[in-house]
Structures are given as structure tokens and as C-alpha cells.
Amino acid sequence: MAKTALRDQLLTTRGRRSLAERAEVADRIAAALLAAPEVRRAATVAAYVALGSEPGTARLLGALGAAGKRVLLPVLLPGDDLDWAVHTGDDDLVAARRGLLEPSSPRLGAEAIATADVVLVPGLAVSLDGARLGRGGGSYDRALGRVPVGTFTCVLLHDDEVGLDVPVEPHDRRVVAAASPAGITRLRR
Numbered sequence: 001m002a003k004t005a006l007r008d009q010l011l012t013t014r015g016r017r018s019l020a021e022r023a024e025v026a027d028r029i030a031a032a033l034l035a036a037p038e039v040r041r042a043a044t045v046a047a048y049v050a051l052g053s054e055p056g057t058a059r060l061l062g063a064l065g066a067a068g069k070r071v072l073l074p075v076l077l078p079g080d081d082l083d084w085a086v087h088t089g090d091d092d093l094v095a096a097r098r099g100l101l102e103p104s105s106p107r108l109g110a111e112a113i114a115t116a117d118v119v120l121v122p123g124l125a126v127s128l129d130g131a132r133l134g135r136g137g138g139s140y141d142r143a144l145g146r147v148p149v150g151t152f153t154c155v156l157l158h159d160d161e162v163g164l165d166v167p168v169e170p171h172d173r174r175v176v177a178a179a180s181p182a183g184i185t186r187l188r189r
Helices: 002-015 019-035 037-041 057-067 112-115 141-143
Strands: 045-046 072-076 082-086 093-095 099-102 118-121 154-157 177-180 182-185
Touching: 019 037, 019 057, 019 154, 019 177, 045 057, 057 072, 072 099, 072 141, 082 099, 082 112, 082 141, 112 118, 112 141, 118 141
Parallel strands: 045 072, 045 118, 118 154, 154 177
Antiparallel strands: 072 082, 093 099, 177 182
């Protein structure tokens, strides 16, 4: 129940943000991530196409591709697990379940996330010890369970969503960093 109440509160706050603020947030997060040494060194980045009031990822995805990075995007499977496919550009994105946009390129399998040097995930909040609050489907917790220890895992958030008290359950997977307009916050694990 605590997770549901926190999700509702955070989604309400996100829904009140103006389009101008959303664009600025997306630009500042992209700039922070593109300057991060882990992202600069990465050959493969697992990311996602932002949905609704999530901090935008369009500029970031374009910049990663322009920098020669191999970008993996999730494909939602029945049962809410994630498969992965290479992002080849916005023209390759197709409408999918739950209002998502997914790549139409060949699927690589659920284990493909383990090949990423950097894993960028959505969320609603994160605690200072890396506990991430997602939307409640468990898709990213399952995916993060396949990521090798030591991989740079980062949740994209608004500044006021970093450092919150996040309820944790046994299946929850932690991240090592948060990207927000203020920059990259390294989280204790």
C-alpha cells in the first residue's frame, strides 16, 4: 500500500509539470548522461523510450546513436518481461501495448541486457541507497536481475524524486545512480 500511495503522489506531481519544464528536464538529463564517463566509454547502452510524463529520452537516444553507441530498447513481452532490440532510429519505432513505442528490429532475447555497458531505466523515485520505485509491473526488476554486477545502472528522474524513502520488497533491484536535471547522483549500495 505504501508503494501505491507514493506512486500516486509522484504521478500527480509529474502530471502538473509544464511542457516547457519537461523539455528542459529532458535536455539537462541528456547532457548529464552524455558527459558521464560511464556513458562516454560505453559501446552498448540499454535505454528506453519515455512514456507520458516520464523525463524525456528522445534527445538522449538520438545523441547516443550519433555518438556511435549501440542502443538497446525494451520490447514488452506477455507476462511483462522484457526482450531487447537494437534502436535503429525513430522511424523504426512502432506502437505497442500500454502505449509504448518499441523497435521493430529483430529481437535479441531477454538476456541481451547483460551485454550493455550502461543500463538506463525509468522510475518514479529512488532512495539514496539505490532502491528504485517503478510502476509496479516488475519488468525492470526482472531485467536488472540479468545485469552483471558492476554495470552502471541509472534511473532517470526529476530532482525532487531523488533521495526519497522508497518502500522495498524482496524482488526489488537497486540501481547505482540517478540522472536528474541536477546531474548524476551516485547512490550508496
